[in-house]
Amino acid sequence: MRSHLTRTPRAWGVAALAALGLTLAGCADPEDGGTEPASAEDATGGQEGQEVNLSPEQDRITTEAVPDIAALVPEEIRERGTLEVISSAGTVPPLMFYATDDETVIGVETDIASIVADVLDLEVRYHVADWANIFVGLDSGRYDVGFSNITVTEERKEKYDFATYRLDNIAFEARADADWTVEGPEDVAGRSIGVSSGTNQEAILVSWSEQNEAAGLEPTDIRYFQNSTDYYLALSSGRLDAYLGPNPSAVYHSRTTGESKVIGSFSGAGSGLQGEIAATTQRDNGLIEALHAALNETIENGSHGEVLDRWGLSDEAVETSEINPPGLPPTD
Numbered sequence: 001m002r003s004h005l006t007r008t009p010r011a012w013g014v015a016a017l018a019a020l021g022l023t024l025a026g027c028a029d030p031e032d033g034g035t036e037p038a039s040a041e042d043a044t045g046g047q048e049g050q051e052v053n054l055s056p057e058q059d060r061i062t063t064e065a066v067p068d069i070a071a072l073v074p075e076e077i078r079e080r081g082t083l084e085v086i087s088s089a090g091t092v093p094p095l096m097f098y099a100t101d102d103e104t105v106i107g108v109e110t111d112i113a114s115i116v117a118d119v120l121d122l123e124v125r126y127h128v129a130d131w132a133n134i135f136v137g138l139d140s141g142r143y144d145v146g147f148s149n150i151t152v153t154e155e156r157k158e159k160y161d162f163a164t165y166r167l168d169n170i171a172f173e174a175r176a177d178a179d180w181t182v183e184g185p186e187d188v189a190g191r192s193i194g195v196s197s198g199t200n201q202e203a204i205l206v207s208w209s210e211q212n213e214a215a216g217l218e219p220t221d222i223r224y225f226q227n228s229t230d231y232y233l234a235l236s237s238g239r240l241d242a243y244l245g246p247n248p249s250a251v252y253h254s255r256t257t258g259e260s261k262v263i264g265s266f267s268g269a270g271s272g273l274q275g276e277i278a279a280t281t282q283r284d285n286g287l288i289e290a291l292h293a294a295l296n297e298t299i300e301n302g303s304h305g306e307v308l309d310r311w312g313l314s315d316e317a318v319e320t321s322e323i324n325p326p327g328l329p330p331t332d
Helices: 014-020 074-080 108-121 130-142 200-214 228-237 247-257 286-299 303-310
Strands: 004-007 082-087 125-127 160-167 167-176 192-195 221-224 244-247 259-266 276-282
Touching: 082 108, 082 130, 108 125, 108 160, 108 286, 108 303, 130 276, 160 286, 167 228, 192 200, 192 228, 200 221, 200 244, 200 259, 228 244, 228 247, 244 247, 247 259, 276 286, 276 303, 286 303
Parallel strands: 004 125, 082 125, 192 221, 192 244
Antiparallel strands: 160 276, 167 244, 167 259
16 A cells, blocks of 8 residues: 655754754653553563654555545545644654655654555545644544654543544653662652653652652652753763653654663553553544544554554553543633
8 A cells, every 4th residue: 555745834953853862842742751660561671772753655554455444534534534633743753754754754653554444445645734733634634643653632622533543652661771670759869860841751750759858758850851862872971860751752863773771661540540552533533433443453463562662652552442432620
């Protein structure tokens, strides 16, 4: 199946991103973060220097069309023959970013959209915009679905329908030789932890530090970074014990460089609720049932797991796709 790309505005090239070490303030909404441990297996690092295909020739995982599921697609989309997918690119590998040609979009979000389109017997067309314009495009009906690390929230459910396909986790990333792990607030007492300001990760870290102080433990030395070049330098020099950010980017960095490892992973929806990433459509546009069925088909036939494994995100697999599950609660 061929894919097409439309992008606006033009984003950084992948070579420039690699040189900069990447920024974490990208397509993932800053409010996506939480405090529920994901699993004991999450506190493991990637394989040293593991290579990832960054070329335009992706040889993407594919799967077969399923006529009964394809029949669930609204008639207008079936007649058009394309699935118009909107996402943010040029931000944080391995979510959705540009290949070495600075033209082809690649990443886990791209690959999930591709196998869903396969099941629906549609040609996938990728469109790239900044974060806010994803929702503007969905609201206008210009795009069918967003695959862009979008977390299910109760507020968003008022305007959009969701079909989940990946867990929303955040992670503590430390040097590869670190001999400690994070299982809860007490593990960051007295530690120097980096975070980006204005994110939910910051709110969590501040809350944990306050809990520790109330329990008679040392506060966390919270240090703020707005680009990854700076905090990776701080990590490598030992000036920072760990950095708290999105799990996929931490996994990707540790996997591809061997210089760091994930020492703790937590839900992106807060204590008591596992956050989930979902395909996002305009509410009641008739497409969510088809997307839901297609995602469950890819989970059952194994192609979904192959995609996650390809990008080092097997720990974010879901057992089944759900439509509009409980989401991140509204913020005050």
